[in-house]
Amino acid sequence: YQEANGTIDFYIDFLKENNELAKMPLAYTQRAELYVNSYPSISFIKLDAQFLFKNVDEYLKLVKKSDNSQLSYEQALYLKMRFCIIKKEYKQAFDMLNQDVLKKHINTDAIYDLYKALLLLFTQSKGSFPEIYKKAVQQKYKATLPFQFNQLNWLINFTQKIINGAIKP
Numbered sequence: 001y002q003e004a005n006g007t008i009d010f011y012i013d014f015l016k017e018n019n020e021l022a023k024m025p026l027a028y029t030q031r032a033e034l035y036v037n038s039y040p041s042i043s044f045i046k047l048d049a050q051f052l053f054k055n056v057d058e059y060l061k062l063v064k065k066s067d068n069s070q071l072s073y074e075q076a077l078y079l080k081m082r083f084c085i086i087k088k089e090y091k092q093a094f095d096m097l098n099q100d101v102l103k104k105h106i107n108t109d110a111i112y113d114l115y116k117a118l119l120l121l122f123t124q125s126k127g128s129f130p131e132i133y134k135k136a137v138q139q140k141y142k143a144t145l146p147f148q149f150n151q152l153n154w155l156i157n158f159t160q161k162i163i164n165g166a167i168k169p
Contacts, residue, residue, distance in 0.1 A: 001038040008034065025062060028055035029076060036082045037154065049087065056080050064066055075103035075147075081115075082154060090122045110139050111151050118155065122169060129169070132168060133159040 012027045014020075031053040035045050055081060063073045077096060084093035096102055097115055106112045114136050121127045133156060140152040161167045 001034060001041070002044050004034050005031070025055050025059040025070060026068065028052055029059040029079065031078055031081060033057050036086060037157075039086050039158075040161065047153060049083075053080075053083055053087070056083060074101055077102050078105055078151070082158075085118070085122075085158070088122070090119050092127060094119045094123070105147075106151060107145070107148060108139075110135075110142075111148060111155075114139065114152075114155055118159070129162045131157045133163060 008027060008031050011030070012024070015027060017021050028047075030053070031045065031047060032055065035042055038045075056076060059071070060073065060076050060080065062068075063071070063076055067073060077099070081093050081096040081102065084090070084096065094116075097106075097112070097119065103112060106115070114132060117127050117132050117135075119132055121129065121132065136152050136155045136159065138147060140156065143149040143152055143163065158167070162169055
């Protein structure tokens with residue numbers, strides 16, 4: 001994660017040196033992806049979570065108008081949903097999960113159901129983290145596309161950190 005953070009720093013410096021400031025929301029969205037994936041071990045990221053979250057919103061506005069092959073609208077929306085989970089904004093995460101564009105991006109009912117179960121566990125205390133973890137691991141071996149593997153991998157890592165006590169639900 002620290003190496004990725006350094007690469008993002010180089011990218012931001014490159015954008016600044018070349019007066020490409022309009023592309024900064026993408027750079028900060030990439031840093032937000034790093035934040036979400038490394039959470040709660042985020043001390044090496046020297047930017048405020050709220051700043052990153054605002055940049056994800058800014059990037060979503062830009063990419064909705066004209067798609068970006070580096071990070072599509074759907075991928076950015078999926079990132080925002082996971083960011084909301086980390087920020088404990090479960091209603092907003094649930095609303096995003098139920099958007100057709102995100103359902104289509106998640107692509108499988110099994111993965112959608114796991115994210116829904118996670119949000120229901122946070123909001124209604126239905127189910128258990130070990131149960132979600134176990135089902136996500138099982139689904140990971142059935143994944144046929146890289147983005148499915150990544151979606152499940154995040155869920156596995158996140159629930160494992162909760163089970164191990166690194167994240168307080």
